[in-house]
Amino acid sequence: MYTSPEKLAETIALQQRLLREAMVEQANLLKPLAKPIEQQEDQQNKYEWKVKRRSDGTRYITRRPIRSKVLKAREEQLNRERIGLSTDDDAMSELKIGKFWTREERKKHLEKSKERKLRHQQNVAQKNAQTHDPMIVQLSHRKMMRRQGQQLFDKFTTIQEFLAHGSRDPSSSLGGILSVTTV
Structure with missing residues (x-):
């Protein structure tokens, strides 16, 4: 009471x-x-x-x-x-x-809590964006290497990826590894 x-x-x-x-x-x-x-x-x-x-x-x-x-x-x-x-x-x-909190004070508390929540969400979103940046840089580097005609084959590239993409350079005569199966 x-x-x-x-x-x-x-x-x-x-x-x-x-x-x-x-x-x-x-x-x-x-x-x-x-x-x-x-x-x-x-x-x-x-x-x-x-x-x-x-x-x-x-x-x-x-x-x-x-x-x-x-x-x-x-x-x-x-x-x-x-x-x-x-x-x-x-x-x-x-x-x-x-x-005893007046109505105005309660409104101020509510606004402050909303601002805190918004700041927290922005911080979380900013941290998530920063963690994705290295991945984007790595993928763009791979794409650039493929366009320059260099075959990119590292420990993260699977055989299926290598066979499917190959070299994307149009001036290159070879377009990846050719696999022929006779029936």
Whole structure:
């Protein structure tokens, strides 16, 4: 719960009153669940008979408590343990005294965050462009070598590339390696 320093005492009193009311309400919910000892013993005697099978195939009968009873007992136990606990963030944390941001200040924050995001995207795009430049230079160098009539065959050129492209110089009489297959 956010508050101003002027209303601090009033807010604390309100929170304490709400907490007391919640604890009383939870305690009242648990009262009907408490039963006389005789009824509890009767319910403990409610078992079901279950036929089970051993790994060798033989069967045997066993007695086990009714599942719904076990679940209800577990629920009661959890309710008893959870009295006074809350998952509410305001109840768990200390008093939050924060700055109240006006509409104009919130707009400025929004604009600044948009600018930061845009700058970040531009930086990422710029870094990506710089990483592609060496690849472009290398490819243009290969193309220039082919046009000058020099056969380019390095560790990155495959045989298929070499056979397909060959020399692209029109003045050259040879246009790459010729492969003939007879049928």
